[in-house]
Amino acid sequence: MLSKARVNAAGSELELHWADGAQARFHAMWLRDNALDDKTRSAGNGQRLVTILDIPAATKISAAEIVGGTLRVTFTPENKSVTFPADWLHNHRYDRKPSDAIAWTSPAITRWTGADMQANVPRARLSDMQQNRDTLAHWLGAVERYGFAVVEGVPTTSGALCDIVKTFGYVRETNYGRWFEVKAEVNPSNLAYTNLGLQAHTDNPYRDPVPTLQILSCLENTVDGGESTVVDAFAVVAALQAENPKAVELLSGFPARYEYAGSNGVRLRAKRPMIELGPDGELLAIRFNNRSAAPTEDVPFEAMASWYEAYRRLAELIEDKRFEVSFKLAPGEAFIVDNTRILHARTAFSGHGSRWLQGCYADKDGLLSTLASLVETQSPKAAE
């Protein structure tokens, strides 16, 4: 509920006070641009019907009045009046001190270590995810919050992992196909197709945009070893920042390079930092993959030794067992990782059995969109 509205700066600004004690200033231009009336926004699909150039540069507020739970604002020179819900203004206020921290993470994310998650791996059965909206919302919410989750009850038929993607979004097809085999091969085009252990990594850092989700599904697994592990790289980066903020500055402040040219007709290359921050310092993504890291060329000579020290320390923390959750996939089990955040690894394997996994990629925007839509329309019981 609004308690006070005052027009300041000759109509350029508005100062609002809410009954809960919050207060915030807004600019006339911001309010006009974000007006909610049906001449400014399509009532049908919510899209804005005007461009910034349709709004006079000289826009000011000529009047502002609290009317019940809303604020009525009149703009000159258009002489246009619009209404904003008090709660909408409260939720969208921007008059607050921005964080000057680097590598902070969104409140939607809970960073974790092995101790937090080893006994609490989020799991659901595929058939429940397909049939029960609350189960699906819960599982998708875990992927948003923790960056990984397990699926059980996946048919052990080729390509069935795409059914997991269908519950929330769309497969990202690449040169590896809509899905791909992860089996030991004699002349592998990729080291993933051997029985070697693989250091914790994100997939395809040589791609731009990288696939933001990966699913690995198990069809057979009777070898010795071949266990899967996952690591929350956002927790690792937070630990690195706590012990040496300069290391995070170095790894986020210069691009790294990645390359994959293991198959005919494929020359994938990308130039992006190992730790990607948004302009406001938000930790957005990690790219970490020893196999496809190309020579670093964008770090000045004077900074290269320190950059390598930071890289080494990041790798040490990534291999620190305290960050690791491990499990051995059984046939019919799959796991999903947020490939911008969660590193995955496997231990070497041997023995007379077979290990047959399939992998596929998808994107997070579809997953988060489906989740947001489910949460909006969720049954009250599940939302408790």
Next chain:
Amino acid sequence: MLSKARVNAAGSELELHWADGAQARFHAMWLRDNALDDKTRSAGNGQRLVTILDIPAATKISAAEIVGGTLRVTFTPENKSVTFPADWLHNHRYDRKPSDAIAWTSPAITRWTGADMQANVPRARLSDMQQNRDTLAHWLGAVERYGFAVVEGVPTTSGALCDIVKTFGYVRETNYGRWFEVKAEVNPSNLAYTNLGLQAHTDNPYRDPVPTLQILSCLENTVDGGESTVVDAFAVVAALQAENPKAVELLSGFPARYEYAGSNGVRLRAKRPMIELGPDGELLAIRFNNRSAAPTEDVPFEAMASWYEAYRRLAELIEDKRFEVSFKLAPGEAFIVDNTRILHARTAFSGHGSRWLQGCYADKDGLLSTLASLVETQSPKAAE
């Protein structure tokens, strides 16, 4: 050809001189990490077989010797000798002054205005692209350099635009489908499906990752109006920077927000700056779309008025006719845009005819990979 190699800093650094006068320093750690021998890199697929933690932190150079066109380096404590081609070292040297400019663009890109491109729109026939590697390489090269190109001879059958994508990569399927109809509708879920003009924009800024390529293909076009225009936003950003560098700093320095919730089950949201720079200042992407711009919440109150002035000036430049290339698609024609760089627009249309376009998304990593592979294996004649 190398003319001199000197080990410095007690074996931590190497100083190289080439016959062409170039010189550069390298760190022992960088050289060891990027060694090209078959214990460090898989001879089959080029992937690195060791991690940074397999390389001793105390690595130094104990000897360096020019042998013909190569450099032979011995590392302690591993007592390991490897050989680098002189040209490889020349091409990968990093001992140079980094740019302190913001919003610079890669040499692979040529920024353009309407005067440059209106009479030089890159074009190829789909059948030639499918049958002739040099034609395809030429067309893909134009997409890399100019960010857009036209395709002729596309079958006017539904979904045929996916055949364009097949020449270089993979369709990015989204909630709009593998491809989607762009036709005027009575109750449109998106303003694209009306006869309104659309301001120059990038598609789907509310998606993360955004689709980095878009194709629009024409099946029918007998209306008055409905012309297509494209604008090189990288040229526009360069112009904005030339007249007001602070404006580029503001639009790249704070995230904007985008949202689309026009269909059931879809709540797409992204938080990314309008102008995206890499950590080294490289201009990587623009997101510009009045329809799906959500309220800006991440610009501090003190900077918001200036941010809006920068946004307005960017919009004015985008609408400046000097940046525009325009054409009217005929049935059987399509165009592709780099959706991280090129804005596209359409004029309003009316009349008794019909306008039926189809659109689809794809990604640039596949296109650039196919291009790089074609160029590597191109016939000498075409490479001239």
